[in-house]
Amino acid sequence: xxxxxxxxxxxxxxxxxxxxxxxxxxxxxxxxxxxxxxxxxxxxxxxxxxxxxxxxxxxxxxxxxxxxxxxxxxxxxxxxxxxxxxxxxxxxxxxxxxxxxxxxxxxxxxxxxxxxxxxxxxxxxxxxxxxxxxxxxxxxxxxxxxxxxxxxxxxxxxxxxxxxxxxxxxxxxxxxxxxxxxxxxxxxxxxxxxxxxxxxxxxxxxxxxxxxxxxxxxxxxxxxxxxxxxxxxxxxxxxxxxxxxxxxxxxxxxxxxxxxxxxxxxxxxxxxxxxxxxxxxxxxxxxxxxxxxxxxxxxxxxxxxxxxxxxxxxxxxxxxxxxxxxxxxxxxxxxxxxxxxxxxxxxxxxxxxxxxxxxxxxxxxxxxx
Ligand SMILES: CC(=O)N[C@H]1[C@@H](OP(=O)(O)OP(=O)(O)OC[C@H]2O[C@@H](n3ccc(=O)[nH]c3=O)[C@H](O)[C@@H]2O)O[C@H](CO)[C@@H](O)[C@@H]1O
Numbered sequence: 001x002x003x004x005x006x007x008x009x010x011x012x013x014x015x016x017x018x019x020x021x022x023x024x025x026x027x028x029x030x031x032x033x034x035x036x037x038x039x040x041x042x043x044x045x046x047x048x049x050x051x052x053x054x055x056x057x058x059x060x061x062x063x064x065x066x067x068x069x070x071x072x073x074x075x076x077x078x079x080x081x082x083x084x085x086x087x088x089x090x091x092x093x094x095x096x097x098x099x100x101x102x103x104x105x106x107x108x109x110x111x112x113x114x115x116x117x118x119x120x121x122x123x124x125x126x127x128x129x130x131x132x133x134x135x136x137x138x139x140x141x142x143x144x145x146x147x148x149x150x151x152x153x154x155x156x157x158x159x160x161x162x163x164x165x166x167x168x169x170x171x172x173x174x175x176x177x178x179x180x181x182x183x184x185x186x187x188x189x190x191x192x193x194x195x196x197x198x199x200x201x202x203x204x205x206x207x208x209x210x211x212x213x214x215x216x217x218x219x220x221x222x223x224x225x226x227x228x229x230x231x232x233x234x235x236x237x238x239x240x241x242x243x244x245x246x247x248x249x250x251x252x253x254x255x256x257x258x259x260x261x262x263x264x265x266x267x268x269x270x271x272x273x274x275x276x277x278x279x280x281x282x283x284x285x286x287x288x289x290x291x292x293x294x295x296x297x298x299x300x301x302x303x304x305x306x307x308x309x310x311x312x313x314x315x316x317x318x319x320x321x322x323x324x325x326x327x328x329x330x331x332x333x334x335x336x337x338x339x340x341x342x343x344x345x346x347x348x349x350x351x352x353x354x355x356x357x358x359x360x361x362x363x364x365x366x367x368x369x
Contacts, residue, residue: 001028002092003362005052006036006107007099007121008043009061011196012274016121017099018050019164023355024362034091036084036107042196043103049255057083061102061129080106081113088114095119095362098134105130112137117365121358123163123273126296127151139365142358144273144351157368159361162351163277169258170281170352177263180256181222181249188265189220190329193254195270195291198226201317202269202289203233208322209329210241213248216330221248222260265339266332268325271303271314277354283347285339286312287328289320311346 005021007013014037021033037043039056047054059080060073084107088096096111098104098120111118112134119140122131125147135141136154142161143149152158178185194202203225213221225233230252237250254260258278261267267279267286279286288306290299306312313328332339 001031001362002034002094003031004034004036004088004091004093004096004107004111005099006096006104007101008037008041008103009101010272011042011046012123012272013099013101013104014041014043014046014196015168015274016123016164017097018047018052019168019355020097020099020121020358020362021052022168023164023359027359032091034087034093036087036103038103041101041103046255055087057087057103057106059103059106077106081110084110085114088116095366097121097362098131098138099123100128100131102130105133108134109137117362117369119358119362119365121161121164122148122152123277124148124298125301126298128295139368140361142361144277144354157361157365159357161357161361162354163274164355164358165274166277166281166350166352167355169261169278172258172262174259174262176256177259177261180259181220181263183220183263187220188218188333189222189263190266190268190333191222191224191260191264192268193224193270193275194226195272195275196226198224198229198252199270199289199291200229201320203229205289205320205322205325207233207236207240209326210237210248210322212322212326212330213241214243216333219247219265219333222254222264223248223250224254225250225252227252266329268329271299271306273298273302276302276306277351280306280311280346280350281352283343283350285332285342285346287315287325287332288312289315289317292317306346306349309345309349311342311349 005017007017035047057080098108118138121142125145135152140157141152141155144163271288271290288303290303303314307314
């Protein structure tokens, strides 16, 4: 099968697209993938590293308020559709799959105008602007939450599939996760990561925990700062606690995240949808600090659903302090029975077969044509 994947800006849109691509390759060996993204998004680096062909279109997002920038965005959209049509005519895909983020707009729209079967995947309970716009043109929408099924009334085929990131972590080799971090297999560690772009508030809270970390003997901390905060955070950590470097491993970004997640004992981070799909698929206990700066405060809703099920502790950013975070981390790491119970609750929410369900939907929308 020839598949065009598109979606991006942040990891939460890119990894679902890659997971769908990998499922297609597994189910139909010899398939060809082309990823269309923007040269400014994270996808322009991640996708080529995965050995997948990459082409770019230029596009920007709409501002929610009226502005001249929106006029320019419309012009870029028209140009983006033209460029997408050229790329699609050349690659001749059997299907085009979009996973949200504004780059999807021109690519999926162009595909539908050319009569190519199209599917979009929505990661969040409340649909993003681009997916909502596209839903009237596409053949299928795959959603991650049952509550979202009714929100795409313009589309004839809406499937509650889950998030395909849940599938990509399952086959991950945890021993490779340990060795890539320079840790002996089985070393207990807390993975702290503020979403695909890092989170200043979480970085600052971790800096505040440094004087307390020696109390959690044997536990290591893998702390992912985000590329833009790496230098300052790493410098602050070494200044505040030079001794910490033995058990605190500071990194800007992790490229083999499935392997590292499979090895982790506890996850601390934002409540982005793709991360949560991975965490629940693996049955990891978590401490979630939802970003307050997202549309409709959807990360708090994501985090609350895990907290209500007993799979996670939620800390709101306005209440976050190093002391509170340390207290929760040390309570969970020090209590194996509690960890087991959180882990069972977390696994109970996982949807590890999501990628397979989306592959089946792709085949179905092709047949309907
Ligand atoms: C601030 C913001 O707008 N966040 C949104 C964004 O989050 P964001 O892009 O942070 O996405 P998620 O937290 O959902 O997922 C991040 C993805 O990147 C991967 N990863 C992350 C860090 C790293 O070092 N290495 C790595 O591989 C994770 O394994 C995961 O697959 O998209 C999500 C899915 O639409 C939304 O729910 C979030 O609200």
